[in-house]
Amino acid sequence: MKNAVKEKLATGKQVLGCFIGIYAPNIVEIIGYAGYDFIVIDDEHGAFSHSELEQMIRAADSVGLVPLVRVSYDPSSIQKALDRGAKGVQVPMVNTKADAIQAVQRAKFPPKGTRGAAYSHRAARFGKDSGAAFLNASDDHIMIIPHIETLEAAENFESIMSVEGIDMAFIGTTDLSVNMGYKEAGPMHPDVQKVVSDLYAKAAKKDMPIGTVAANAEGAKRAFAQGASYVSVVALSVILQSLEDLRHACQYEEKRP
Template identity: 30%
Template sequence: MNFRPRQNRILEALKEGRIPLGMEVYTSNPSLIEIIGYAGFDFYKLDMEHTRINPETMEHCIRAADAVGITTLVKVPDLNPITIMHAIEAGAQAISVPHIKNKEDARKAVNAVRYPPEGNLGSCSSIRSACYSTKGWDHYLQHHSKQTMLMAVLEDKEAIDNVEEIFAELKPGVDAVSFGRGDLAQSLAKPGEEVDWDHPFVMEAYEKVLEVSKKTGIPVNAVPWPEATNENVKAAIDKGARICLYTIDQLLFYEACQNIVKDMEGILNGGK
């Protein structure tokens, strides 16, 4: 069987001038991923950093995504070339790597995501992403080079200090950056202090990342803050974000359950 390419809907949307819309998935339920796809989302981010999702489950999730034509972005737990290779070979079309702090980290991520001569990713034709066959291998390599996205997560003070050199390692037209407000804000909190999610340094760092994004043309992924509302999505886009990750599936379900309990209180308690 020849290689059958799957288009990266994040990149397609960007090329069309649209903002690709995604959902972050912690539950790793293939049925839920199918629903997200049927609902019309462009992509979902399968988070393997803050969950217990294993490589086998990841592959089943990607199969479900392929069935409904939604793009898979896998957030790996760390800068481990083997973990990244497993995600790519399973069929992930985008890889999010946390805690990219400098150009050396960015180069390691690039090497892990891309085949030679662009990187050091090991070659094996008997993999799901290449349709388990040597037939069409060159076609697969060309497609991978143009369609597989690296998303570097900037969430450390060191990353903000080195933001321009990190962007310089990325591939325009393919790669992207994600701004990690949570970890950055947490790292600034002193012992005994509450975390200031809108710390001045965090706000300045976000502006700096967006400024470099505009100069380089490499898009920034943003989560509507402090909650997923239409107004906050618009605010993020107006500031310069070009990829929208709406919210986390577990948060969405939690909020829905809260609303049900609130709405039912009067009915279940006899109108009291």
């Protein structure tokens, strides 16, 4: 079991991925063929059965994409994602050190955590892998990524990131802006950007990778320049924008009956 994203981040490299919240294995394959590093299957806002989640992860594996899952609030969501073969989890609304500890506990096997052990699932190649070798490899290679997306989480950033087993932080700028009361101005409001800049500075001081979401290429470049090493765009938004841009570029005269 290897995790190319975790390995790249450990050597200071930057990685680019996509969020996707619909069941569309073919789109996952296309993202892989386009050369992205990872896919985040959105089980917080998306709609997936456990079997659909597994098929999405399988599609990612088939094209060399590292599959991660933004888990839901169901207590079993982390277990289900990792048993399906996810190489990591993004955990929403981690606001305190206790929240971070709970995420690690659910993702790691004893004695590091409380994740239930089994070998009949896809992550263990349906029983081909087992015992200490599988359990230790899983603990070593999966990524646990808390979302910093409220003012409370930003204020508790150092204590959250001090938890053993946390690999990096992810700034959820949309939720952060809403939490701070800027529903109209959104993530680009100066007060929100000040919090974001402070988070990048704190991460750099601790030599801890940090990631975020971007709406487009300009947003991704800006995030990388600020200090992000892990940036994810929203696949469906990119597809929609590309389709709209193409339609406008065609400059055709739309005729209606």
